[in-house]
Amino acid sequence: MPQLEIVDLKANYGAHTVLERINLSVEKGEIVSLIGPSGSGKSTLLRVLMGLLPPIGGEVRIDGQALDYRNRAQLRRIRSEMAIVFQQYNLFQNMTVLENVTVAPVKVKGRPRKEVEAYAIELLEKVGMGAKLGAYPDQLSGGQQQRVAIARALALQPAILLLDEVTAALDPELVNEVLDTVRLLAADGMTMFIVSHEMGFVREVSSKVVFMDAGHVVEVGGPRDLFDCPQEARTREFVGKILRH
Amino acid sequence: MWQQMVDELPRFLSYYNLLFFAKALGVTFALSAIGCIVGFTLGFVLAAVRLSTRPALLPVRIGVQLVTELFRRIPFLVTLMLVFFIFQGLNADLSMFTVALISVCLIATAFIAEIVRSGMESVHQNQWDAAITLNFSYLQMLRLVIVPQAWKIILPPAFGFFVLFIKDTALASQIGVVELAFAGKTMNNKGFSATLVYGTVLVLYFMLSYPLARFGKYLEARLAPTRNR
Amino acid sequence: MQFDFTPVLDRLPYLIAGAWLSLQIAFLAFAFGMLIGLVGASIRAYGPNWARRVVGVYVVFFTNTPQLIQIFFIFFALPDAGVVLSPYQAVLIGMTLNAGAYLTEIQRAGFESVRRPELEAAETMGFSRIQTVRYVILPHIVRVLFPALSNQYILMTLGTSMAAVFGVEELTGRAYNINSETFRSIEVFSVAAVLYIVITLIATLSLAFVGKRFFRAKMRWF
Numbered sequence: 001m002p003q004l005e006i007v008d009l010k011a012n013y014g015a016h017t018v019l020e021r022i023n024l025s026v027e028k029g030e031i032v033s034l035i036g037p038s039g040s041g042k043s044t045l046l047r048v049l050m051g052l053l054p055p056i057g058g059e060v061r062i063d064g065q066a067l068d069y070r071n072r073a074q075l076r077r078i079r080s081e082m083a084i085v086f087q088q089y090n091l092f093q094n095m096t097v098l099e100n101v102t103v104a105p106v107k108v109k110g111r112p113r114k115e116v117e118a119y120a121i122e123l124l125e126k127v128g129m130g131a132k133l134g135a136y137p138d139q140l141s142g143g144q145q146q147r148v149a150i151a152r153a154l155a156l157q158p159a160i161l162l163l164d165e166v167t168a169a170l171d172p173e174l175v176n177e178v179l180d181t182v183r184l185l186a187a188d189g190m191t192m193f194i195v196s197h198e199m200g201f202v203r204e205v206s207s208k209v210v211f212m213d214a215g216h217v218v219e220v221g222g223p224r225d226l227f228d229c230p231q232e233a234r235t236r237e238f239v240g241k242i243l244r245h
Numbered sequence: 246m247w248q249q250m251v252d253e254l255p256r257f258l259s260y261y262n263l264l265f266f267a268k269a270l271g272v273t274f275a276l277s278a279i280g281c282i283v284g285f286t287l288g289f290v291l292a293a294v295r296l297s298t299r300p301a302l303l304p305v306r307i308g309v310q311l312v313t314e315l316f317r318r319i320p321f322l323v324t325l326m327l328v329f330f331i332f333q334g335l336n337a338d339l340s341m342f343t344v345a346l347i348s349v350c351l352i353a354t355a356f357i358a359e360i361v362r363s364g365m366e367s368v369h370q371n372q373w374d375a376a377i378t379l380n381f382s383y384l385q386m387l388r389l390v391i392v393p394q395a396w397k398i399i400l401p402p403a404f405g406f407f408v409l410f411i412k413d414t415a416l417a418s419q420i421g422v423v424e425l426a427f428a429g430k431t432m433n434n435k436g437f438s439a440t441l442v443y444g445t446v447l448v449l450y451f452m453l454s455y456p457l458a459r460f461g462k463y464l465e466a467r468l469a470p471t472r473n474r
Numbered sequence: 475m476q477f478d479f480t481p482v483l484d485r486l487p488y489l490i491a492g493a494w495l496s497l498q499i500a501f502l503a504f505a506f507g508m509l510i511g512l513v514g515a516s517i518r519a520y521g522p523n524w525a526r527r528v529v530g531v532y533v534v535f536f537t538n539t540p541q542l543i544q545i546f547f548i549f550f551a552l553p554d555a556g557v558v559l560s561p562y563q564a565v566l567i568g569m570t571l572n573a574g575a576y577l578t579e580i581q582r583a584g585f586e587s588v589r590r591p592e593l594e595a596a597e598t599m600g601f602s603r604i605q606t607v608r609y610v611i612l613p614h615i616v617r618v619l620f621p622a623l624s625n626q627y628i629l630m631t632l633g634t635s636m637a638a639v640f641g642v643e644e645l646t647g648r649a650y651n652i653n654s655e656t657f658r659s660i661e662v663f664s665v666a667a668v669l670y671i672v673i674t675l676i677a678t679l680s681l682a683f684v685g686k687r688f689f690r691a692k693m694r695w696f
Contacts, residue, residue, distance in 0.1 A: 050378050079380040090375035094393035103389060104379040156379070249554070318674040319667045320635030322646055327667060330659035412540035419639060426543060439550035447539045447547060454538040 001064050003028040003191055004160055010057030011048045018044045019215045022058065026160070026193065026208075031186055033194045033202040033223075036212035037238060042195040043087075045212075046162045049193070050084050051075045062159070080109070083153035084162040087169050089145040091137040091152070097124065098133040101152045109156070116155070123151040127181045143174030147181055160191045167198055199242055203227055211235045250441045257437055257445075269428035270449055272342070276349050276424060277411040284353025285361075285403065291354065292361035297383055309358075316355035321416050324348050329420050345417035345424075349410075356406055364399035365391050401465040408458045412450065425449055481656040482665050492648035493669050496634040499644060503566060503634075504627050507573030514578030519585045529578065536575035542636050544568045549640060561640035573630055580622045584615040613689075620691035624681040628674055635670075645669060 002025040009022035019041045026032050034042040047053045049060065051069050060067045062081055068074045091100050101120040105111045124130050127147040137145055146166055153161060163182065167175040179201050185192065186205050196202050202209060202223065209226045211219045211234075219226060219235045230236045291309050294302060316324065328348045332339050368391050376386040418426035429446035433439050482489075514529045521529075536544065545568035549559060559567065588611050596606045638646035649666040653659050685691040 052374060052377065076380050079378055084378050086371060086374065088371050090371040092372060092375065092390050094390065104381070107385055107389060108380045108382075152379075315667075315671065318632070318671045320632040320646065320670060322635045322638065323649070323663055323667050323670060326649075326663045327660065330663060334660055408538075412538075412542075415540035415542040416636060418542075426540070426546070429543065429546065433550065438554055439547070440554045443543060443547040443551050446543050447535075450539045450543060451535065455534065458538060 002026055003030075003063060004193075005061040005064075006045075006049075006058070007061070008058035009045075009048065009055055009060065011044065011053055011055050013044075013053070017215060019048065019055075022217055024210060024217065024220070026191060028191055029189045030207045031192045031194065031205055032208045032210060033196060033206040034210050034212055035196070035199070035202060035238075036218075039214075040212040041215040042212050043164050044215075046084060046164050046193065046195060049078075049082060049162060051078055080156060081158060082160045082162060083156050083158035084164060085146070085149045085153045085166050087165040089137075089142070089149040089169075091145050091149055093137050096134050096136055097129060097140075097148050100137070100148060101155045104152070105155050120151070120155055123154050124148070126184065127151045128177065141174060142170045143177045146170065146174075146178045150178075150181055150185075154185075160193065161185065163192060163194045163196070165195050165197065167196065199227070211238065213238070249438055253437055253441055257432075257441060262432070265431075266425075266428055266445070266449065269423055269425045270453065272422065272424040273411065273414050273450075274453065276342075276345060276414045276417060276422075277407065279346060280349035280353040280414075281357070281403075281407045281410060283350040284357040287350075287354040288357030288359075288361045291358035292365060293384075293387055295358070295362050296365055299383075313355045313358045316352050317359065321348070321352060321413050322419065324352060325416060325420060341417075341421045344420060345414075345422045349414065349417070352413075353406070353410060357403055360402045360406065361395075361399050364395040364402075367398055368394045397468040401461065401468060404457075404461040404464055408454055408461055411454050411457070415450075477661055478658055479661045479665070481658050482652060482661045485652055486665070489645060489648055489652070489665065489669060492643060492645040493673055495642075496631060496637075496644040496646075497673060499562075499566060499569065499634045499637065499642075500627065500631040503569035503573050504577075504630055506570040507577045508581075508623075510570070510574030511577030511581045514574065515581035515585055518578065518582050533575045533578050536572050537579070541568060541572045541633060542639065544572055545636070545640065561637070561642050565634075565637040565640055565642055569630065569633065572633075573626070576626055577623075580619060580626060581615075583622070584619040587618050588614055617689045617691045620681075620685045620689050621693055624678070624685060624693070627681070628677055631674060631677060632670065 004024075004026040006022050006024040009019055010017070011019040022041075022045060024032070034045065036042055044053065048055050054069050060069075062078075067078055069078070092103070095103060098117070098120060101124060102113070102116045105116040105119075106113050121130065121133065124133065127150055129144060129147050129151065132140065132144065132148075137148075140148070150163075150166070166182070167178050170178065175198065179198065182192075182194070182201075183205060194202070194206070204223075206223045209221060209223050210217055211226065211230075211232075213234050219230060219232045221231070226235065227239055230239050291313065294309050295306055297306070325345065325348045328351070329344050332344060332347075365387075372390055372394065373386065376390045381389065414424055415426040417424055418430060421427065423431075425446055429442050432442045514533065517525045517529045545564055548568050549561065549564035552559065552564075592610055592614070593606065596610045634644055635646040637644050638650050641647065643651070645666055649662050652662045656662070682693040685693040
């Protein structure tokens with residue numbers, strides 16, 4: 001049974017339809033990448049999954065169970081099963097690195113501080129930020145902040161990790177350190193939903209690539225298949241444009 | 246005129262008179278300070294309600310918005326009269342100080358609620374997003390993330406309001422509260438020259454307001470630079 | 475409590491005329507205050523040191539003392555020096571001087587907000603001094619200042635209410651009169667409050683409209 005199933009999902013932003021007829025399934029341990037032009041709805045899909053934008057049609061299922069995005073208790077459950085890392089890192093400016101990672105498990109889930117801190121330090125060392133536990137976000141580079149954001153998302157031990165263009169806001173020389181961290185997580189078997197422009201990386205690490213355009217899923221395929229022999233005209237057009245440089 | 250003032254000075258500066266002015270000054274300060282403290286507390290509550298998204302609270306939110314807008318558009322004097330006559334109509338036996346205090350608190354709450362709300366809204370949306378996706382409850386979001394970042398933006402205008410407010414309390418003299426303006430009127434009625442009396446009152450208000458205003462500017466300078474993305 | 479609004483509503487035209495007087499006083503005080511502000515801000519920005527200090531003292535003094543007491547002084551104390559003014563004159567002069575101080579500060583902020591790069595660009599494009607003022611400096615200052623000036627105007631409109639203390643028959647003053655005639659206190663002051671809300675709302679909305687439409691200023695609708 002797929003871990004995550006998206007069935008006929010539809011979402012609006014005001015009067016504007018931003019997502020329509022989205023059908024996807026993700027198995028445990030799979031890494032699904034979303035690619036497509038700006039405005040195609042990739043980031044919006046992640047936001048809808050996290051409940052930041054309510055869906056107006058269709059269904060999302062985790063382990064076969066349908067999720068009700070209008071129910072507050074369900075929303076809490078959704079956000080403990082799935083965690084998201086944002087393009088702008090969204091670290092809490094008033095907290096140190098360690099506090100950023102520990103605040104949710106301690107204050108929201110109520111887990112004992114010592115246990116959470118130990119795990120947090122482990123995670124931060126894994127992403128390479130073990131030496132900066134007491135630093136504040138404005139003292140860190142973009143790449144460092146993003147890695148802390150990843151650790152923060154992992155601290156809640158989610159079943160599925162959503163990564164929303166996590167390297168798009170970084171200077172080129174900092175992109176690799178974040179991608180290395182994602183590679184590590186992939187090797188660990190984390191189920192991930194990645195929105196990215198880094199086509200080389202997408203091709204290397206994904207088990208499945210989804211091409212979206214104008215709020216629809218246009219084509220789904222294995223990385224090699226989609227990039228080397230895309231079936232749909234629009235996919236061909238997009239792949240042609242991005243691979244040229 | 247100057248001669249008259251110089252003649253009156255010794256009588257004016259009698260121990261009793263000085264004490265009288267000092268007490269009046271205290272009343273002025275008490276009205277403004279208590280008003281602002283209450284205003285700050287309630288203002289925070291109102292702002293928190295205003296920014297929540299629970300559908301159940303919608304009528305409350307509208308009510309809060311209405312009340313804050315209302316009291317910011319009615320002159321202090323009219324609010325004072327309304328509070329005074331409403332309590333009179335209720336046959337409540339309140340001291341004039343209490344009536345003035347209630348008016349002061351109402352107005353301060355309305356203005357400060359707006360300042361607080363604006364400050365909290367100015368915290369970047371991505372901080373709210375991150376807190377939501379980490380499953381923070383609304384109160385946790387405010388307490389752990391929003392307020393620690395918003396207070397620096399709230400404090401300078403709130404303090405500025407406090408300084409402004411001290412001057413507004415002069416109108417409480419109209420219902421007989423023995424604050425500084427009333428003290429002036431009393432002394433003038435006792436026969437001292439208006440120049441001396443009101444000149445003194447002006448100086449006293451100045452001595453109360455100016456240091457606080459300077460401190461407010463200092464606060465503004467200290468808290469402004471930390472502008473994050 | 476029994477409420478009887480009829481005596482008050484019967485006198486509604488009288489009250490509205492009072493509101494109109496409030497608006498006039500606010501307008502006059504604002505207009506003259508702007509002139510004072512313009513002179514004051516110019517001196518603070520470009521004048522000799524001694525003049526700057528004088529303006530500084532004026533601003534500091536009038537912004538740290540209550541308008542009510544300022545008017546008290548003008549009305550009750552000036553006669554000692556031989557200057558006797560009617561209540562209306564005293565209120566107007568007091569409000570003007572008070573407004574002038576705040577408006578000096580506001581305009582000074584405007585003067586100081588003109589950005590060097592814009593002036594340099596104008597210079598390199600061959601603008602004369604006067605052209606720079608007309609096409610670069612003034613539009614910018616007006617856009618920056620419009621919200622603050624609008625806010626000050628609204629505050630002043632509410633501030634006219636203290637004229638009632640001196641017997642001037644603007645809105646609050648007339649409310650006082652009706653109160654002593656009919657004793658329908660809560661009713662009359664509620665109606666007065668509503669009138670104040672109405673005139674400030676009209677003022678806020680019109681100023682927001684003008685500001686957005688003609689000056690592209692950052693205005694809040696509320």
